[in-house]
Amino acid sequence: MGSKWVLVLVIFIFVSLQGCLSQTSGCWEEERVALLQLKHFFNRPNSLRDWVELGDCCQWEAVTCNGSTGRVISLFLQDTRDRELRESYLNASLFSAFGQLMALNLSRNSIAGFVENKGSDKLLRLSNLENLDLSYNRFNNNIFSSLGALSSLKELYLNDNGLKGVVNVSGLDSLYNLESLHMGNNEIGKLIFPKGLRALKYLYLENVGIHDASSLVSIPSLATLDLSYNNFSEMTTTQEYLHNFTFIEQLRLDGSSLHISLLQSIVVVTSPRELWMQNCQSQWRLRFSRVLE
Ligand SMILES: *[C@@H]1O[C@H](CO)[C@@H](O)[C@H](O)[C@H]1NC(C)=O
Ligand SMILES: *[C@@H]1O[C@H](CO)[C@@H](O)[C@H](O)[C@H]1NC(C)=O
Ligand SMILES: *[C@@H]1O[C@H](CO)[C@@H](O)[C@H](O)[C@H]1NC(C)=O
Ligand SMILES: *[C@@H]1O[C@H](CO)[C@@H](O)[C@H](O)[C@H]1NC(C)=O
Ligand SMILES: *[C@@H]1O[C@H](CO)[C@@H](O)[C@H](O)[C@H]1NC(C)=O
Numbered sequence: 001m002g003s004k005w006v007l008v009l010v011i012f013i014f015v016s017l018q019g020c021l022s023q024t025s026g027c028w029e030e031e032r033v034a035l036l037q038l039k040h041f042f043n044r045p046n047s048l049r050d051w052v053e054l055g056d057c058c059q060w061e062a063v064t065c066n067g068s069t070g071r072v073i074s075l076f077l078q079d080t081r082d083r084e085l086r087e088s089y090l091n092a093s094l095f096s097a098f099g100q101l102m103a104l105n106l107s108r109n110s111i112a113g114f115v116e117n118k119g120s121d122k123l124l125r126l127s128n129l130e131n132l133d134l135s136y137n138r139f140n141n142n143i144f145s146s147l148g149a150l151s152s153l154k155e156l157y158l159n160d161n162g163l164k165g166v167v168n169v170s171g172l173d174s175l176y177n178l179e180s181l182h183m184g185n186n187e188i189g190k191l192i193f194p195k196g197l198r199a200l201k202y203l204y205l206e207n208v209g210i211h212d213a214s215s216l217v218s219i220p221s222l223a224t225l226d227l228s229y230n231n232f233s234e235m236t237t238t239q240e241y242l243h244n245f246t247f248i249e250q251l252r253l254d255g256s257s258l259h260i261s262l263l264q265s266i267v268v269v270t271s272p273r274e275l276w277m278q279n280c281q282s283q284w285r286l287r288f289s290r291v292l293e
């Protein structure tokens with residue numbers, strides 16, 4: 001009789017201890033397994049060394065969890081892929097375990113695109129993601145359609161990639177929360193902007209060789225526009241469309257070749273509160289603040 005009770009008690013203590021252990025281990029099993037799968041791709045020697053089979057993945061390098069839920073909220077995977085490898089395609093499904101992810105840095109990994117087994121072209125499905133850094137990779141114009149499901153996205157970095165020629169950003173049409181888009185140092189000739197980006201405030205297009213940016217006038221909330229290091233003498237429609245940028249607060253034109261008549265039309269018609277210009281050849285620098293106020 002007594003020994004039976006002791007057995008029940010021992011089993012009870014064992015079961016409660018088990019529960020206790022899996023709770024204090026912090027990270028979620030599903031997310032730990034997904035991280036280990038990602039490690040095959042982010043395989044640079046000496047990086048992510050503590051990503052090993054067992055342990056609390058919330059303590060691993062490059063991972064941040066929410067302290068109360070134990071869910072992964074940030075992944076800093078920049079510069080973690082083996083440099084010897086040529087351009088590569090990343091399986092977007094490997095991120096589907098991270099339902100609470102808010103920030104993802106994939107910068108400097110020679111990634112050329114996302115793939116998945118099958119399904120729609122909106123590959124990355126992370127409904128809480130707010131900040132995505134894809135800079136210094138090899139993404140081409142197709143990247144925009146892969147990102148169309150990131151409904152919480154606020155900040156997107158696509159600078160220093162392989163965007164080329166006519167760049168149609170319409171894949172981002174449903175990203176109503178997107179505030180900041182970085183696309184500098186690409187080879188964009190013409191930009192096609194959708195109407196849906198109604199939160200977009202900051203647009204960075206430095207050194208992209210742009211010659212047709214007329215669709216930018218359809219972005220209603222644009223406050224900061226960086227067009228520095230572009231060749232405006234090639235831009236046939238510049239004067240016409242700059243007239244329409246009446247809402248811009250900060251316009252950056254450093255290092256861009258401009259004709260003086262164009263400058264007048266910017267200052268008088270567009271009246272930005274801040275206008276930044278610097279011309280390396282003639283060593284002059286201008287900064288107007290609240291030009292007409
Ligand atoms: C952690 O998760 C809780 C519950 O979902 C949430 O209230 C809190 O804001 C989160 N904290 C961070 C830093 O994300
Ligand atoms: C991503 O990592 C790179 C390289 O360390 C860093 O320069 C960049 O600021 C990071 N991106 C964000 C959005 O913090
Ligand atoms: C992508 O990852 C998922 C989940 O691990 C897997 O089922 C699928 O086969 C992978 N797809 C490719 C193309 O490797
Ligand atoms: C841009 O892409 C969208 C769909 O992604 C398409 O409907 C639209 O016609 C394209 N615009 C131009 C000017 O090619
Ligand atoms: C800008 O474009 C004009 C016209 O095509 C060309 O003559 C000039 O050399 C270009 N300037 C630079 C700095 O590339």
Ligand SMILES: *[C@@H]1O[C@H](CO)[C@@H](O)[C@H](O)[C@H]1NC(C)=O
Pocket residue numbers: 214217240241243244
């Ligand atoms: C710029 O504004 C003028 C006058 O309001 C308008 O006729 C023209 O269509 C606009 N241009 C663009 C590219 O929206």
